Amino acid sequence: MYRYDEFDHQFVRERTAQFRDQAERRLRGELTEDEFRPLRLMNGLYLQLHAYMLRVAIPYGTLSGRQMRQLAMIADKYDKGYGHFTTRQNIQYNWIKLEETADILGHLADVEMHAIQTSGNCIRNVTTDHWAGAAADEIADPRPVGELLRQWSSLHPEFSYLPRKFKIAVTGAPHDRAAVKVHDIGLRLHRNAEGKVGWEVIVGGGQGRTPMIGVTVRDFLPEHELIAYLEAIMRVYNLYGRRDNKYKARIKILVHELGAERFKAEVEAEYARKPQASTEVEERELARIAAYFAPPPFERLPRWSAAFEEARLAQPDFARWARNNLAAHKVDGYTIVNISLKPEGGIPGDATGDQMRLMAQLAETYSHDELRVSHAQNIVLPHVKKDDVFAVWQALDAAALATPNYGLAGDIIACPGLDYCALATARSIPVAQSISRKFADIGRQEEIGQIKINISGCINACGHHHVGHIGILGLDKKGEEFYQITLGGSSAEHSSIGTILGPGFAGHEVADAIDKILETYLKIREPGEEFIAAYRRVGPKPFKEALYAAA
Amino acid sequence: MTTTEKGQIVTANRLRDGIAVFLTRSGEWSEAIDDAVLALEPEAAAGLEQRARLAEQACLVTGSYLVDAERRAGQVRAAHIRERMRALGPTVRPDLGKQAEGKANSFAAPEGV
Numbered sequence: 318m319y320r321y322d323e324f325d326h327q328f329v330r331e332r333t334a335q336f337r338d339q340a341e342r343r344l345r346g347e348l349t350e351d352e353f354r355p356l357r358l359m360n361g362l363y364l365q366l367h368a369y370m371l372r373v374a375i376p377y378g379t380l381s382g383r384q385m386r387q388l389a390m391i392a393d394k395y396d397k398g399y400g401h402f403t404t405r406q407n408i409q410y411n412w413i414k415l416e417e418t419a420d421i422l423g424h425l426a427d428v429e430m431h432a433i434q435t436s437g438n439c440i441r442n443v444t445t446d447h448w449a450g451a452a453a454d455e456i457a458d459p460r461p462v463g464e465l466l467r468q469w470s471s472l473h474p475e476f477s478y479l480p481r482k483f484k485i486a487v488t489g490a491p492h493d494r495a496a497v498k499v500h501d502i503g504l505r506l507h508r509n510a511e512g513k514v515g516w517e518v519i520v521g522g523g524q525g526r527t528p529m530i531g532v533t534v535r536d537f538l539p540e541h542e543l544i545a546y547l548e549a550i551m552r553v554y555n556l557y558g559r560r561d562n563k564y565k566a567r568i569k570i571l572v573h574e575l576g577a578e579r580f581k582a583e584v585e586a587e588y589a590r591k592p593q594a595s596t597e598v599e600e601r602e603l604a605r606i607a608a609y610f611a612p613p614p615f616e617r618l619p620r621w622s623a624a625f626e627e628a629r630l631a632q633p634d635f636a637r638w639a640r641n642n643l644a645a646h647k648v649d650g651y652t653i654v655n656i657s658l659k660p661e662g663g664i665p666g667d668a669t670g671d672q673m674r675l676m677a678q679l680a681e682t683y684s685h686d687e688l689r690v691s692h693a694q695n696i697v698l699p700h701v702k703k704d705d706v707f708a709v710w711q712a713l714d715a716a717a718l719a720t721p722n723y724g725l726a727g728d729i730i731a732c733p734g735l736d737y738c739a740l741a742t743a744r745s746i747p748v749a750q751s752i753s754r755k756f757a758d759i760g761r762q763e764e765i766g767q768i769k770i771n772i773s774g775c776i777n778a779c780g781h782h783h784v785g786h787i788g789i790l791g792l793d794k795k796g797e798e799f800y801q802i803t804l805g806g807s808s809a810e811h812s813s814i815g816t817i818l819g820p821g822f823a824g825h826e827v828a829d830a831i832d833k834i835l836e837t838y839l840k841i842r843e844p845g846e847e848f849i850a851a852y853r854r855v856g857p858k859p860f861k862e863a864l865y866a867a868a
Numbered sequence: 869m870t871t872t873e874k875g876q877i878v879t880a881n882r883l884r885d886g887i888a889v890f891l892t893r894s895g896e897w898s899e900a901i902d903d904a905v906l907a908l909e910p911e912a913a914a915g916l917e918q919r920a921r922l923a924e925q926a927c928l929v930t931g932s933y934l935v936d937a938e939r940r941a942g943q944v945r946a947a948h949i950r951e952r953m954r955a956l957g958p959t960v961r962p963d964l965g966k967q968a969e970g971k972a973n974s975f976a977a978p979e980g981v
Contacts, residue, residue, distance in 0.1 A: 346925070350924070366954045367954065368885060369885070412964075414884060796948050
């Protein structure tokens with residue numbers, strides 16, 4: 318894992334002291350709210366429905382046990398005993414006091430963390446594959462590039478006042494788990510015909526009120542050119558991106574309005590205008606960073622673990638969880654453990670302080686002291702020996718963290734919605750809960766198979782509804798909540814935006830509607846065909862008929 | 869028969885901790901929506917807004933605004949679900965927020981999903 322050097326430490330400490338002073342001046346009335354709002358937002362502090370909310374950055378979703386324990390301490394001491402893991406691989410606290418925020422930032426700095434650039438019109442937390450460094454299908458660990466981008470973009474003076482917020486995602490694997498095509502910039506590592514690796518640079522994807530799939534501006538960029546090339550993209554955006562209308566200010570609108578070809582030409586012209594004399598410094602820095610992400614000292618183990626197989630035979634509950642929640646590791650004898658934060662009827666992404674501490678302890682004991690937060694709001698133990706998996710499961714099970722629904726219908730993405738969020742138009746979490754209860758039978762979830770149900774409580778789409786196989790969007794219709802259903806979205810390598818199926822539903826009708834959609838799928842699917850593949854084959858018609866024909 | 873009065877109340881967030889609060893008749897800020905003073909006329913509402921602006925200048929609250937509401941049998945109910953939510957706490961955590969602290973009223977409970 319990356320460790321702060323003296324400059325990182327000093328920078329975060331100074332920033333905390335600066336915010337302490339700003340907050341004190343605000344409380345004394347020396348700053349107005351209009352003056353203070355941008356300052357607090359630059360430090361991740363929002364004002365929500367019930368209290369302040371603090372969003373803490375978890376760079377590329379990677380945490381050590383010590384960091385997770387500190388997050389648990391903050392949840393217990395400064396919040397109400399829990400936190401919410403977000404679709405940007407961050408954590409949010411819902412009940413924060415302004416007068417205590419600087420103290421919290423100090424505690425975060427103690428463990429090399431902060432809340433800088435988790436809000437505002439700047440480059441936000443860089444996200445990546447939550448299985449980075451562990452996945453069997455990976456070409457290379459994308460986190461060194463993630464860290465390079467973090468350092469480059471943190472308080473970058475040229476990119477601190479962009480037309481709008483800016484989100485970057487990086488994947489080092491052919492199977493895209495980082496949703497790179499629906500980010501402002503997506504970076505995808507791939508191999509060319511000669512076996513060399515390079516980065517595909519995708520620009521102008523995004524969700525929100527105008528969902529778009531990004532366009533490829535460079536198919537094969539050498540790694541050492543990444544920063545210079547991204548700078549050219551940012552400059553074109555900074556210069557031409559609209560500032561007159563917040564809803565047209567994202568880079569996707571610029572790419573769309575200019576057209577992909579002209580946008581590319583502008584970027585290439587900017588890149589050519591100021592060529593980097595040398596990329597030596599960057600290469601050296603990347604090598605320095607990459608050393609921190611060297612693989613942990615894996616043991617040489619057989620692929621097959623007798624202890625694991627015996628436990629599977631003896632314990633059907635463990636066997637089911639192992640079937641659904643483990644993923645293939647690149648090293649023999651190891652596996653990736655996915656901890657579902659989606660218990661039946663629970664709040665997607667919420668974890669208590671006690672649960673965080675338990676996960677920290679399991680990471681320290683069994684996973685080379687590493688945890689990951691996934692954009693689907695789950696936690697990953699990336700490097701667990703198969704011999705140890707049964708012990709991990711027993712500990713998780715005792716803490717209500719062993720729900721065997723990873724990737725299934727109960728594994729729902731949901732934003733906080735109107736239960737917490739000042740921007741929301743409808744509640745998300747209760748809808749997730751009602752669907753989760755409807756599909757409480759894990760056997761039925763397994764029969765349905767891989768499915769992504771994503772729920773947003775407003776058009777800003779924090780719950781990624783546009784790219785859910787089934788997307789649900791909560792809206793306000795004359796003061797009442799109602800929900801639109803979309804089908805056919807995907808954030809994987811063949812990304813697509815879902816299309817609205819028909820008229821919306823009241824909150825209490827949504828779970829039944831999802832049930833009808835999935836029953837229809839079970840009837841029409843071909844052997845082994847996943848939901849998204851079946852939908853792409855048959856289109857919306859049979860689903861529309863099932864939902865609306867009888868009405 | 870209980871009469872229903874319709875009008876507007878003023879709400880804001882308390883500056884130091886962000887808790888949703890409501891302006892009372894005596895000019896205090898209460899966490900309980902039932903304590904809110906209801907302005908029945910536009911002139912009265914403008915007067916409440918003015919008091920709220922002074923409270924903002926005094927660094928007591930921030931982001932004050934008027935909300936449509938009604939009062940019946942001593943209970944105040946905001947017209948919009950968003951405001952009922954602020955008066956209650958998260959509906960998915962009835963153990964937390966005003967609803968758990970005896971500061972919400974049953975009137976405010978939104979319909980379950």
